[in-house]
Amino acid sequence: MTTSVPAVPRLSAFTLAIDLACLGGAWRWPLVALGLAGLPGLSAMADGEERCVVDDRDREVCLEAPATRIAALSPGATELVYAAGAGEKVVAVVAYSDYPPEAQEVQSVGSHTRMDLEALVTLLPDLVIGWMTGNPPEQLETIEALGMPVFYIEPRDVEGVSSAIERLAILADTREAGDQAAAVFRDGMAALAERYADAEPVSVFYQVWDEPLMSINDEHLIGQVVSLCGGINVFGALPRLVPRIDDESVLAADPEAIVAGGMGEENRHWLTHWEQYPTLTAVARDNLFFVPPSLIQRPTPRLLEGSRILCEKLEVARGRR
């Protein structure tokens, strides 16, 4: 006789892995809203007046006074708030909010997939930074119903990161620091793009996860960085943002370079897996590269450093032709 609740227990280990991949920070987003996002309408007012910004759900979020107690409900949101110069105002974070290191001292309100609302309410936040596709919508609705303003974020491209920092800085009244951080990131990425605009193309396979084997398509933020560095993502045209693939398709695509993150920052074992296929161009030329996932899988200012590393690796691959 069968047991109740089929399928779930067997799947849980695998999906936990996916969950962790998400926590690692790849902020995935289907194509739908891409065209509409546009630039945020910035309409900050002088002190004492209401400050309003448009969030990534295209809703206007207004605060009577600058935010002083901020709850950041994803590791990426935490980084963005700190980047906006409002780190001291963060009163609540979620699990895996490990950057900057000060954020680890802030009280956690549980995992980003299920927040402990009691703990959150007790901290009396006057601004909650929600993650559109990562936090449960029911819980965010409950938070709003309880009278706490929610600012939804979901940066999908380089400009989305800069603009999120600027908008957070308006809400927290830390514009000087925020605008500067946003400009550094925007200019840095623009400089990289310019430098590699005419570089020789390198075909790249970016490995997000090993079991199941997952990559990213061109819509994904990492895919955008690959293109920016003059790489051609061999799985860029696949319809899913984070496609699941198999070894065979990698062998068939025969990329010139394989770039992988990993569970840990120092863990390279995903790359050694490919050494069993010496016919792969990437293996033959030793173009197996590791980019620390925390630098490239979160849509935060650290992406600039991750992008620099990735671009340098692809430059190395060009040198080995």
Place this chain on the structure above:
Amino acid sequence: MRQLSLPLGILLAASLAALALSVSVGSANVAAGELWAVLRGGGEALSRTLVLELRVPRSLSAFAVGGLLAVAGALMQVLLRNPLADPYVLGLSGGASVGALAAMLGGMGGMVISGSAFGGALLSTLLVFGLAHGTGSWTPSRLLLTGVVVAAGWGAVITLMLAISPAERLPGMLYWLMGDLSYARTPWPPMTLLMAVCLLVIPLGRSLNVLARGPLQAAALGVSVRPLEWLIYIAASLLTAMAVTTAGSIGFVGLVVPHMLRLMLGNDQRLILPACALAGGTLLVLADTLARTMIAPEQLPVGVITALLGVPTFLYLLYRSR
């Protein structure tokens, strides 16, 4: 009548105690005096939010869902005269899950998910009942077998949906499959249904007692068997669909609570059905309280706790009863 009222009185007291416990503990600390003030309509704004907006609705939802699942399980076991019957084995919750996951996969929220889950449960009901009916007569074993196979089919569909869904939707879908009360917003729809169905089926207790002995005996004793069986099946589907839409698929309550009560109280449906509503509710309220406080601020899926609490209790009772 005293035979009925004593156990029910004890269970009612246990339910109230469980609800009181659930409202008074949480990851935030609300002092006893403050709690009392809030319940009497006073208290600070923060405590009022914690207790009245977060804890009370969630506890009542847990109670209602537990009651719904236990009553649905008890009805199924009478209908099929098989101790293994429960809404999960018969594919009801599988259908509801597929409906809800399809809505989640389509990016829908709130009411659409509920409606879709309800549609899935009804579809599953019609499928199982219709197919088991077939061209000949249906027997409980035929119905059970159809249900089990349909449930397995839903299981495969669920696996397929999880495999093809975008990664960012997976955590939500998974927690939903494990059962989770943190998404429950208002307790009134499940609570109303629980009360309505209890009022509907408790007067039928005597007929259900006869039916439990077999359809031929029931017919000989003047019970119109076929309409009664349809009524039970539809009621059980409705209960399951509501429970699943409120809190995701929480296993185990529907199977174990009726059995536990039968081992302790005997097999009189007039007593078992209301007792199931109370005991199922109590179990889920306690389980949910543990789920949200045990490793707070991290939250556990409540389905894990119901199984961890229920399995040893059930095995102990079963062992003792021999």
